[in-house]
Amino acid sequence: MKISSELKAFQARLGHDFARPELMMRAVTHSSVSSPTRPDNQRLEFLGDRVLGLVMAEALLFEDTGASEGQLAPRFNALVRKEACAEIAREIELGAVLKLGRSEQMSGGRRKQALLGDAMEAVIAAVYLDAGFDAAKAMILRLWGQRIKDVEEDARDAKTALQEWAQARRQPPPAYVELAREGPDHAPVFTIAARLKSGEEAQAQATSKRAAEQQAAARLLARLETEG
Template sequence: MGGVSAKSARAALMRALGHEFADPGLLERALTHSSIANRARPDNQRLEFLGDRVLGLVIAEALLTEDKNAAEGLIAPRFNALVRKETCAAIATHVGIGEALILGRSEAQTGGRRKTALLGDAMEAVIAAVYRDAGMEKARAVILRLWADYIAGAEEDARDAKTRLQELAQARGEALPVYKVVNRRGPDHKPVFTIEVRLESGGTASAEASSKRDAEQQAARRLLEEISSDD
């Protein structure tokens, strides 16, 4: 942990969450990755499952409250932008979950504390731990405080590059953009994907990133930029 003790990392996390656990064991379980779990120390997967549902309910309610007249078709992409793994991971990083994660040696040595999937899952597990420890109102308060800036910008976040490219294709009367993995390299724990996006009209662009989703977003953004410069 680079000199940061497990105890101090968890204390810092609780301060960032704004919640002191009555049952510290819940937080420990929420931070335990499967790479170190055993019968005596269960991993955080069951809590992650529950936290995903708690987060979804709170975010759905918040979006409906914020825009009382929005149709489901407008709410859905905003919701997806707020609960996706990348958003959860970004918030997990902000509150210090990475430093507090309990990982096996191999996972820790291969950058587990910075992996989007691990951080996102742990964030959801921590939400469930708060819910189990103090109830729904406390979990709601924690979520709304940590997600406040993201909720405020949800409409812009929802209109990501892939969404804008899809809307452009539809406006032109074309089929939806097609994304294709044209290359994958690197070890399993640190892959690099090259994605190509193609429009029915013939426009193409490609990009590479450590996740398919990021590569797709970058490829869509490049194609939008090319179309804009041509116009």
């Protein structure tokens, strides 16, 4: 099976040459452009999530042999969540090779966090099916790299960290207010404000409420830390 020059370049960024390139093609095919002869990447996403989880669980155990389950769990969640997968996808320019329907292309699908995260998991599964667990593990450890060593600093998500900041100052938990929802139903963009009772506020936009809340919380935390 011949592949395009774009996909060859993607293989180089990924660090894996597919013996079965049809697996790579399936991994980058979104449901918006699938057909009976062109399956999408959803089943691969399901498998890739599990492969990633096993690799990260093992890596964390070896990285900190004295850590308790309670310490390992938030680190694990930080490494395997969709935001982390999407960040890796952006670094290897996965969005550039995604096969999308016209509506997804027009709505910025190549930049959507959820879509990129799902596709990254599908690519992991494709490598696993193409060359086995060791190949998938090597690729994951290479791409995640220093994040595994640094994860303790980033293990708490921004919303949790902001809530702890408020509690330490005897404030109620922050409120998350939806200020606007724009775009079509299949590709909405949410504007969310994170607000503290003391009056501080920060806003963010994202294609899901959860992502917008996390970004708003992160911005507010950064502002609070800068202000002392």
